[in-house]
Amino acid sequence: MQVVTGEEMRAMDRYAMDDAGMKEELLMENAGRAAAHALMKKAGPASGQKTAVLIGKGNNGGDGFVVSRVLQEQGWNVKTFLLSDADAFQGAASYHKGLYERSGFTWKYWSGSESGRLRTEYVLIVDAMLGTGVKGGLREPFRQAADVLNEAEGTVAAVDIPSGVPSGEDPVPETVVQADFTITLQCPKISAYLQPAAHFFGEVEVVDIGLPGAALKKQKERKQLWLRQDAAGTLSKRSTAAHKGDHGRGLLIGGSAVMPGAIRMAAEACLYSGAGLLTAAYPSSAVAAVAAAPPEVMMMPLQDENGYISPEVRVDDLSIHAYDAVAAGPGMGRGKGAKVLVKQLIDQVDGPLLFDADALYFLPENIKALQQRRQPVVLTPHPGEMARLAGVSTKEVIQKRFSLSRETAARYNCCIVLKGPNTLVTMPDGSQVVNTTGNEALARGGTGDILTGIMLGMLLAKQKIQPAVSNAVYLHGLAADLAVEHDFTSYAMASTDIISYLPPAFRSIISSR
Template sequence: MQVVTGDEMRQVDRCAIEEIGMKEEVLMENAGRAAAQEVERLYTHLDQKKIAVLVGKGNNGGDGFVIARTLLEKGRDVDVWLLAEEEQWKGAALYHKHLFESCGFEGYRWKSAETLLEKNYDLFIDSMLGTGITGELRSPYKESAACLNEAAGDIISIDIPSGVPTGEEEVPKSAVQADITITLQSPKCSAYLFPARAHYGEIKVVDIGLPNAAWKSINVSRKVWTKSDVQKTLPERKVSANKGDHGKGLLVGGSLQMPGALSMSASACIYSGAGLLTTALPSSILSIVSNNVPETMFLLLPEKDGGIAGELIGKDFSFENYDAVAAGPGLGREKGTKNLVRKLISEVETPLLLDADALYYLPELAQEMKRRQEPLILSPHPGEMGRLTGLSASEVNKRRFEISRHYAQEYGCYLILKGPYTIVTTPQGGQYINQTGNEALARGGTGDILTGIALGMLLQNESISSSLCNAVYAHGLTSDLAVQQKYTSTSMASSDLIHHLPLAFRTIVSSL
């Protein structure tokens, strides 16, 4: 499912109309009817609802005329409120206004919020403003949006809540706060960014019949990664397979202060299907980790002050026997960490995943990163991404799509920008958005678990992007299942997620 900005969506529409030859009036009819059908599906007793459709001057308003006409033709109790003057409707929107009126229906001119509120509507359909609006709302849309936000009835926005931008722009205070948004054809980028996401409410996507050929008009790859995608790309285990067929991985990390991070990461890797795992760590935490994860082999590294002494690792230390390497969980930020990370970037000739403290010194190793030829994967949270880019975490969160794409392309790496709706970006700039997960993941240790899952996936799949997307999906699904079946998002430990990993994978494959 493609995710777009407003400009990109208009380009696709333009291609469908001007190059392919689809009538704009037909496209708008499709959109309005699809939205009306979704409204009927959402409200099984719609005949008992008193409905107000607020119609603006643009194409979003044209959709509103079709929705209102469709519902009125079925005998629904619908009032249409017009927020524009006659001369402001043009093109397909004007056509559908005339069609609405030719069918014997008429709308009320917007007067005031009081006039609307005194009607006591059960349901408001926001068809005022669409994807072409930026900045604070102006009259009469500012007053009508405020009226909707104060009203007792449910609000359904069409395509996008009025006033909310489609991309990474600032969200105006006057924007509509919808309970449900019926998105036409493709979700908009802002549906996966906060604070804009909070304005959408529940999101429903409807197909409006855009030809597949129209999507070739935009040179952007930004998609939602779904359960179906996971099922298509999850590696199958053959009856005749042996442990070597499922990959040999190396996990580097741990310190005397943070042995648990490495333990959780190693365990998650094992539960994600790794054939053989070697865990490289300081000798002082060997007994702790081995007691927690007996399935892994161990490689003892030189130690200083409870952490790995990267500067003391000799040339005889080889990475040749591993199909993928991950480093970072519990590593610490001692000076030896920088030497270790430099060695990993320079010498690992298989996919290398860096997370947590392994990311800390990357701003000082930029040239080593750019010289690296083999796949490099980084998995920062917004704070770590801020350090990598010289921005604040809040700035990163405002422009998650742009910043992650620019960084991945500049350094030729895969980037997992963690957070609500984690984004996986490829070195070519392709982006995949994850929808699983919940606020239970906002605690220490969950990132280490993701590192383990991702390493386990990398060992079994030739496609790096699919491996990372599947890991992020399974990680989020695990937290969803944990909260649904046993825990709450508040009362839960990160290690509880690991015990739900088998259930997550079973949930994925059960419907194959």
């Protein structure tokens, strides 16, 4: 499922009308009907109680007229309020205003006197005031209406996008509509996966409005949600005749005296993600903690200097070419040994290579070497680490995660996995995948190390990088979802508890094929 900005959605609409010959009035009818049916399904018994539809003059308002007409035709008790002058409607919005009136339904202008009743008397309030074309803060009377909706006791449902919320990466104004759920038309908007904008959408449901497939393919920047069917369709299948070598030989490098548990968690997660053979390489001072890892993990103690990997360690010491994929970083620290080793790995590893945690710290100084690699390196930064890679503030990373990830992935010739809510996977060619699993239980130390292990396991399956990485992120989040759903709360659990939910996460994907 594609993800778009408001500008991209409007370009798709124009293609449908100008090139495919669809009437704008038909598109608006489709959009309003789809939204109305989603409301009826969602609201259930609200049909016999008071519903309000708030309408502005643009296309979102035209959708609102269709929604109100369809609901009233189904016997709903609906009051329709205009927040724009009746003569201001144009094009398809004007047509559907007229159709609404000719169908025998009435409307009234919004006024401050309605505020009290909207706050307390209406079970459902539909926000069809302003769509994706709004820039900047809300003006009156929309600002006042947004304040009323945000104080209302009833459920607030937005059509396409909550009024005032930008569709792209622009800052969220001070006052916007806080929706309980949003019925998004055809494609989700990227702000539904940005903070703090995502908060205002509430629950998101996407409805098909009948755009031709050719219009969807016209989107230049490829952005898509990664859903269960995507994971099920791309997770590698295993042969009954396979042997352990067929499932990959992986090398995991990391650990230190002060962070020995990181590589242990990554190693265990890798084993539970399909690795055939796994070797963990770590400074000898971390041997006690790593030795507690599952016995299937082969151990490679490295020369130690003050609790970290020594600068004397060389890639040749690791028999690097014996492995199908290599991951480095969890618990490794930022010592001189790590710096030397990261540079050597970039230069000498021919296959899939993944850098996480402290290994990311040394990449800005190795950008030319990264650009020259035949295969992109996979990087898994959190927003703070991404800020260093991109040379911007963490705040800017959070606000512009789509555009900055695309720019940085191209500049570094890397696959960037920007962690956080709706983790974003970006390839050097600019294609992007938005993850749809996970919850706040992942906001704790160690979950990134677990993701590194899962990702190494997926890379060992010898499939293309993008689906391998996207599936790792999806399974990581799904394991956390299953843990919270069945046995834990996001408060009372440890990161390592997530690992035990990887088997049911894999099972749920495989069984859905």
